[in-house]
Amino acid sequence: MKAAIVGGGVIGGGWAARFLLNGWDVAVFDPDPEAQRKIGEVIENARRSLPSLYDRSLPEEGQLIFHASLSDAVQGAAWIQESVPERLELKHKVLGNLTDLAQSDAVIGSSTSGFKPSELNRDGGRAIVAHPFNPVYLLPLVELVGEKSETERAANILRDIGMYPLIVRKEIEAHIADRLLEAVWRESLWLVKDGIATTAEIDEAIRMGFGLRWAQMGLFETYRVAGGEAGMKHFMAQFGPALEWPWTKLMDVPEFTEDLVDLIAGQSDTQSGHMSIRELERLRDDNLVGLLRSLKKSGSGAGGVISSHESALPHSASASLPITGDRQIPQSWTDYNGHMNEAYYLEAGAAATDRFMELIGADADYVAAGQSYFTVENHLRYLDELKEGERLIITTQVLEGEGKRMKLFHFLKNADSKLAATMETLLLHVDLNSRSSCPPGANVASRLGTFAAKHKNLPLPEGAGRYVGQRSQVG
Ligand SMILES: NC(=O)C1=CN([C@@H]2O[C@H](COP(=O)(O)OP(=O)(O)OC[C@H]3O[C@@H](n4cnc5c(N)ncnc54)[C@H](O)[C@@H]3O)[C@@H](O)[C@H]2O)C=CC1
Numbered sequence: 001m002k003a004a005i006v007g008g009g010v011i012g013g014g015w016a017a018r019f020l021l022n023g024w025d026v027a028v029f030d031p032d033p034e035a036q037r038k039i040g041e042v043i044e045n046a047r048r049s050l051p052s053l054y055d056r057s058l059p060e061e062g063q064l065i066f067h068a069s070l071s072d073a074v075q076g077a078a079w080i081q082e083s084v085p086e087r088l089e090l091k092h093k094v095l096g097n098l099t100d101l102a103q104s105d106a107v108i109g110s111s112t113s114g115f116k117p118s119e120l121n122r123d124g125g126r127a128i129v130a131h132p133f134n135p136v137y138l139l140p141l142v143e144l145v146g147e148k149s150e151t152e153r154a155a156n157i158l159r160d161i162g163m164y165p166l167i168v169r170k171e172i173e174a175h176i177a178d179r180l181l182e183a184v185w186r187e188s189l190w191l192v193k194d195g196i197a198t199t200a201e202i203d204e205a206i207r208m209g210f211g212l213r214w215a216q217m218g219l220f221e222t223y224r225v226a227g228g229e230a231g232m233k234h235f236m237a238q239f240g241p242a243l244e245w246p247w248t249k250l251m252d253v254p255e256f257t258e259d260l261v262d263l264i265a266g267q268s269d270t271q272s273g274h275m276s277i278r279e280l281e282r283l284r285d286d287n288l289v290g291l292l293r294s295l296k297k298s299g300s301g302a303g304g305v306i307s308s309h310e311s312a313l314p315h316s317a318s319a320s321l322p323i324t325g326d327r328q329i330p331q332s333w334t335d336y337n338g339h340m341n342e343a344y345y346l347e348a349g350a351a352a353t354d355r356f357m358e359l360i361g362a363d364a365d366y367v368a369a370g371q372s373y374f375t376v377e378n379h380l381r382y383l384d385e386l387k388e389g390e391r392l393i394i395t396t397q398v399l400e401g402e403g404k405r406m407k408l409f410h411f412l413k414n415a416d417s418k419l420a421a422t423m424e425t426l427l428l429h430v431d432l433n434s435r436s437s438c439p440p441g442a443n444v445a446s447r448l449g450t451f452a453a454k455h456k457n458l459p460l461p462e463g464a465g466r467y468v469g470q471r472s473q474v475g
């Protein structure tokens with residue numbers, strides 16, 4: 001599949017990375033002579049962060065091509081994303097050209113933060129609004145506005161690349177999220193202008209408090225909980241009157257005088273000027289990956305989107321030993337020594353055991369029906385360093401698979417097939433109701449038996465059966 005990115009700045013670069021890392025070929029058209037360098041840097045950031053959200057590998061990267069002509073860029077594209085600056089006359093010109101050049105079944109999306117489809121298409125265009133959030137390669141939300149069947153078609157494509165399409169029921173300036181953001185932005189500008197708070201203090205007010213809540217429950221669910229046992233009605237009775245006092249400046253907009261711009265830009269330099277924009281982007285991305293990975297555990301908010309995208313990604317396969325893990329090492333798995341922390345070798349090995357259980361039919365349904373395996377012993381050997389962003393591939397050999405016992409040997413290798421660790425793990429089959437060991441069901445026993453019989457012909461892996469501190473036999 002091919003996507004064409006028209007305008008490759010902050011947002012176009014993010015779109016390019018999102019499509020590319022999900023296996024699409026990407027063609028870019030942007031007259032800026034620096035566009036290739038800038039997009040290259042955004043894609044580098046995306047490569048170190050997006051795959052770290054997943055415990056499976058993403059599809060192989062597509063091809064990235066820069067074109068000097070708009071018609072070459074859009075030729076054969078199934079998705080065309082316009083991300084030129086937010087000026088209506090420019091959007092009209094570009095979207096008009098795109099309507100003429102695009103293949104008839106291509107989705108044409110506009111990244112516009114505020115214009116409505118009826119404004120964008122005034123000169124005969126056929127674009128829908130596909131409004132993303134920065135960084136586009138990590139944040140799933142895309143607000144879709146436009147004709148129903150077109151937005152539904154677009155939503156399916158966006159889900160396939162791990163995004164969360166939110167179809168907006170009626171067109172309105174600034175859609176949903178930017179209306180909310182603008183209210184916070186407007187109030188913040190007043191607080192700085194009136195000398196109430198600095199940019200740094202406002203950012204602390206957000207990130208030390210409600211910013212943390214919003215990522216996992218949003219506004220209404222958070223306030224429902226804040227109403228205590230009496231819930232939303234009590235919350236509204238208690239805080240409703242304050243809306244009329246009012247606490248806020250509502251629609252007043254402070255004039256962007258030179259003084260106000262200097263004040264805000266100066267405070268922002270004091271607050272964050274010690275880091276370059278690229279460094280700030282990497283800090284933001286690492287934090288987002290950590291937050292999103294936590295949300296993934298509970299399936300909350302954007303974490304649920306990543307889990308459902310992950311479950312649609314194919315597992316890697318091999319002819320010899322089964323592949324039970326194929327993933328990128330997230331930055332959050334590394335430690336003060338600059339490599340993957342020992343605890344995460346166990347996490348990766350445990351995930352490989354879970355995957356092997358699925359392969360023999362001891363999957364989520366089997367567990368829900370009351371049977372499972374418990375790990376009773378592990379032996380991990382740390383043989384080589386693994387670094388942030390490296391690919392980790394795990395294969396598994398069955399050493400024993402009879403009756404209640406299942407002994408597995410996981411090989412943890414990097415992309416160059418260098419062995420970084422081994423994990424030998426002994427599990428017992430259990431009845432989850434009685435919490436005691438028992439033989440597995442016939443299907444699981446048979447599938448495990450097939451693996452065990454096949455792997456019996458393989459040599460015993462070097463290191464199998466070792467105890468802690470055993471001296472090396474070599475040399
Ligand atoms: N920056 C943000 O936080 C967000 C921006 N948006 C929207 O995305 C769109 C783009 O914004 P940014 O990426 O921030 O702007 P930007 O200024 O970073 O990038 C715009 C790019 O468009 C290119 N361009 C200008 N004229 C062009 C033309 N005729 N054909 C092709 N390329 C052209 C420029 O060279 C530049 O690289 C706007 O509509 C904006 O409202 C949406 C979500 C967030």
Ligand SMILES: C[N+](C)(C)CC(=O)CC(=O)[O-]
Pocket residue numbers: 112113132133134178181
């Ligand atoms: C400031 N902005 C209106 C361009 C912001 C957006 O449109 C969305 C975002 O990523 O914050």
